[in-house]
Amino acid sequence: MEPIRIDPKRALEEALRAQQKLAAGMRTLREVEDVDYGATDKEPVHTEDKVVVYRYKGKQKPTARAPLLICYALVNRPYMVDLQDDRSLVKNLLALGEDVYIIDWGYPDGADRWLTLDDYINGYLRRCVDAVAKHAGVKKINLLGICQGGAFSLCFAALHQHKLQNLITMVTPVDFHTPDNMLSHWTRCMDVDLFVDTLGNVPADLMNWCYLTLKPLRLNQQKYVAMLDILDDKVELENFLRMEKWIFDSPDQAGEAFRQFIKDFYQGNKLVKGGLKIGDREVSLKNVTIPVLNIFAEQDHLVPPSASRPLGEHLGTKDYTQLAFKGGHIGIYVSGRAQREVPPAIHEWLAKRTR
Amino acid sequence: MPTRPESTRAQDDWQSLSRQYWEAWADATRKAFGAKPDEAPQDKTPWHEGLEQWSRFFSADKARDAQSEVVERLLAGARSYFALLQSLAEKGAEGNADPQAWSDALRESFNFPGADAALIDNPLARALRELAGQGAKGFEQMMEDLQPALNEARTLLGMPAFGYLREHQEHYQRMATAWLDYQQETNRYNALIARASRRAFEVFENKLAERGEPGRQIDSVRGLYDLWVDAAEEAYAEVALSDEFREVYGALVNAQMRVRRHLQQEVERVATDLGMPTRTEIDSMGRRLHDLHRAAKNHAENHDALHEEIAALRAEVERLKTHGKPLAPKSVRAAGKTAPRNARKTPGRE
Numbered sequence: 001m002e003p004i005r006i007d008p009k010r011a012l013e014e015a016l017r018a019q020q021k022l023a024a025g026m027r028t029l030r031e032v033e034d035v036d037y038g039a040t041d042k043e044p045v046h047t048e049d050k051v052v053v054y055r056y057k058g059k060q061k062p063t064a065r066a067p068l069l070i071c072y073a074l075v076n077r078p079y080m081v082d083l084q085d086d087r088s089l090v091k092n093l094l095a096l097g098e099d100v101y102i103i104d105w106g107y108p109d110g111a112d113r114w115l116t117l118d119d120y121i122n123g124y125l126r127r128c129v130d131a132v133a134k135h136a137g138v139k140k141i142n143l144l145g146i147c148q149g150g151a152f153s154l155c156f157a158a159l160h161q162h163k164l165q166n167l168i169t170m171v172t173p174v175d176f177h178t179p180d181n182m183l184s185h186w187t188r189c190m191d192v193d194l195f196v197d198t199l200g201n202v203p204a205d206l207m208n209w210c211y212l213t214l215k216p217l218r219l220n221q222q223k224y225v226a227m228l229d230i231l232d233d234k235v236e237l238e239n240f241l242r243m244e245k246w247i248f249d250s251p252d253q254a255g256e257a258f259r260q261f262i263k264d265f266y267q268g269n270k271l272v273k274g275g276l277k278i279g280d281r282e283v284s285l286k287n288v289t290i291p292v293l294n295i296f297a298e299q300d301h302l303v304p305p306s307a308s309r310p311l312g313e314h315l316g317t318k319d320y321t322q323l324a325f326k327g328g329h330i331g332i333y334v335s336g337r338a339q340r341e342v343p344p345a346i347h348e349w350l351a352k353r354t355r
Numbered sequence: 356m357p358t359r360p361e362s363t364r365a366q367d368d369w370q371s372l373s374r375q376y377w378e379a380w381a382d383a384t385r386k387a388f389g390a391k392p393d394e395a396p397q398d399k400t401p402w403h404e405g406l407e408q409w410s411r412f413f414s415a416d417k418a419r420d421a422q423s424e425v426v427e428r429l430l431a432g433a434r435s436y437f438a439l440l441q442s443l444a445e446k447g448a449e450g451n452a453d454p455q456a457w458s459d460a461l462r463e464s465f466n467f468p469g470a471d472a473a474l475i476d477n478p479l480a481r482a483l484r485e486l487a488g489q490g491a492k493g494f495e496q497m498m499e500d501l502q503p504a505l506n507e508a509r510t511l512l513g514m515p516a517f518g519y520l521r522e523h524q525e526h527y528q529r530m531a532t533a534w535l536d537y538q539q540e541t542n543r544y545n546a547l548i549a550r551a552s553r554r555a556f557e558v559f560e561n562k563l564a565e566r567g568e569p570g571r572q573i574d575s576v577r578g579l580y581d582l583w584v585d586a587a588e589e590a591y592a593e594v595a596l597s598d599e600f601r602e603v604y605g606a607l608v609n610a611q612m613r614v615r616r617h618l619q620q621e622v623e624r625v626a627t628d629l630g631m632p633t634r635t636e637i638d639s640m641g642r643r644l645h646d647l648h649r650a651a652k653n654h655a656e657n658h659d660a661l662h663e664e665i666a667a668l669r670a671e672v673e674r675l676k677t678h679g680k681p682l683a684p685k686s687v688r689a690a691g692k693t694a695p696r697n698a699r700k701t702p703g704r705e
Contacts, residue, residue, distance in 0.1 A: 002567065002572065003563045003564065003565075003566035003567045003571075003572060003573060004563070004566070004572065004573045004574075004579060005572050005573070005574050006573070006574060006575065006576060006579065007574075010574070010575065011440055011576050014440060014575060014576050014577065015437065015440045015441075015576075018433070018436070018437070018440075022433070025429075029426065110637070110641060111641065111644075111645075113638065113641050113642075113645075114641060114642050114645035114646075115645070119649065123649075123652070179596070180596070182592070182595055182596060185595070185596055185600075185601050186595075186600075186601065186604050186605075187605075188601050188605065189601055189602050189604065189605020189606065189609075190604075190605045190608050190609065191605075191608075191609045191612070194609060194612045194613065194616070195608065195609075195612050197616075198612045198615050198616045198619070199612075199615075200634075200638065214595075215588055215591075216479060216482040216591065217478070217479070217482045217584045217587045217588055217591075218584055218588055220428070220431075220432070220482050221431070221432040221435055221436075221482055221584070222432070222580075222581070222584045223432070224428050224429045224431065224432030224433065225432045225433060225435075225436045225577075225580065227429055227432070228429075228433060228436075
């Protein structure tokens with residue numbers, strides 16, 4: 001049997017439909033203003049240099065016994081967790097009674113060129129955790145690390161566990177040397193010293209270019225062909241543009257922190273192999289004995305599940321839970337399934353363990 | 356009445372469809388912009404040309420400034436899709452159902468008029484080139500601007516450096532060598548991408564063959580396009596995850612960094628001659644400031660700890676004065692948790 005049965009007239013109809021969508025898009029794009037983001041009110045409770053910790057304001061008082069601090073990655077902006085009203089991890093957590101705080105690392109510039117992982121983890125992150133504990137009037141808090149922020153949170157827990165009750169990691173790379181990790185594969189022969197010595201801070205555009213080349217046709221072409229379908233729908237188009245804004249609204253990376261992250265995590269895989277030092281202290285995941293919930297995405301092209309899944313075997317804790325989410329690196333925050341599944345899973349897991 | 360040949364009838368049908376398309380497109384354009392489109396193109400690519408005209412309308416439409424980046428990306432994606440639409444519709448009109456013929460039609464759709472020769476039969480290279488990140492694009496632009504100077508420097512490559520300006524000459528020689536290395540690594544990278552493109556067509560044909568089963572046939576261009584993207588990504592991933600790609604990618608990045616480094620040194624030399632601060636000097640100052648900043652933060656934290664410790668000791672002294680006995684160790688810890696062990700000793704006990 002023939003694999004393709006495309007009638008030329010039907011192809012013509014497809015082309016015309018696409019052209020009509022483009023024509024409608026002309027009107028819609030004129031009506032759409034620059035998209036806004038962030039569904040939930042928040043107030044700053046701690047600032048240091050460019051770092052700000054915000055506390056989200058829910059419609060009701062939190063019922064959770066300890067606050068939950070979200071530690072996002074340095075490579076993207078944290079508002080992904082509260083993108084819009086119907087796509088907000090934060091809003092759903094608040095509705096369930098959690099008291100949610102978040103770290104905004106800001107946009108590093110030349111003045112931040114020399115920030116190290118020690119500065120980020122033993123410095124900023126530690127003081128953010130202290131500030132949240134003080135603000136909430138508790139001794140220990142819950143920490144939720146996302147992506148690179150998850151790797152930071154694991155290091156933090158290994159070094160400062162006495163400040164935490166529970167740890168949650170989301171789409172967090174742990175074993176950087178699994179065979180399907182394309183990003184890690186590409187960094188292996190890079191001379192990262194030459195790279196950082198030459199560039200200083202690593203430009204966000206360069207980072208984005210690298211991410212797009214992971215799937216060049218899907219991310220740079222097919223996505224925009226699919227956009228034709230929604231060009232006449234203002235709401236859907238705004239959703240698309242909001243996501244587009246988030247994807248390309250990326251901070252530059254502080255040079256020294258980038259150098260160490262690539263060398264020790266991507267090239268050396270020291271988080272699981274050992275020998276990782278943050279400042280003058282060695283990080284051992286065996287030191288993490290508090291409860292840990294590890295959530296990863298089964299279709300993640302940036303942090304493949306194989307990179308997250310091994311976490312349990314490297315930790316010292318006896319209370320380890322993992323949750324595989326059916327979706328991708330972004331879908332885990334913004335898809336309809338994510339809204340239904342992820343916040344309740346986090347809330348129920350915390351409720352059983354927070355004192 | 357004589358019967359017209361099948362091929363002529365198909366050709367007439369196709370021309371008729373293309374005419375219908377162009378009229379409908381012109382109508383949509385008038386509604387969207389109130390503008391009159393160009394005359395119908397005489398060449399064989401009216402669908403693609405329609406996209407090109409959209410692109411020109413968008414460029415002239417100032418109202419779309421806020422979304423210009425998205426529009427550019429949209430049109431870049433749609434351009435390939437429309438070329439595919441036209442190519443496949445033509446193929447459908449010919450009535451040729453062989454998977455190889457469809458694959459050839461697909462291949463042809465990427466080679467529309469005006470395409471760069473380096474991108475012929477190489478859709479992955481096209482997709483990579485369409486990535487418009489300034490971080491990557493800026494360097495290419497810079498290298499194009501510097502090409503004449505580099506060509507000049509290249510002529511000095513084989514000559515020994517001597518005399519008063521020998522250091523400068525050696526620098527230019529190293530820079531030209533770095534540039535040649537970069538070109539070489541770029542060629543190796545491009546060869547791998549071309550290999551991935553060739554492999555993409557093979558994977559595509561295999562995927563097409565699987566679609567011969569009942570219920571799995573493809574009946575829309577979008578369906579075919581999506582299948583093609585799956586095939587191309589699969590082929591790209593095969594190559595991109597290979598050891599060879601890892602080595603070539605690293606070598607390319609490193610070669611580009613060496614060229615940038617040499618250029619920076621040249622800019623620094625000129626800046627020094629003009630009495631301007633250089634990147635090296637600013638980095639050096641930045642590093643010192645950062646170290647100072649970190650020391651000041653540590654000092655402030657230690658200060659806070661000392662402050663708490665003094666408060667605890669004062670409380671203990673007051674208690675001693677009032678009651679004649681020290682606070683219980685637990686209370687001292689509560690008052691100043693960072694108090695060192697010897698702080699809890701009372702003078703009377705020593």
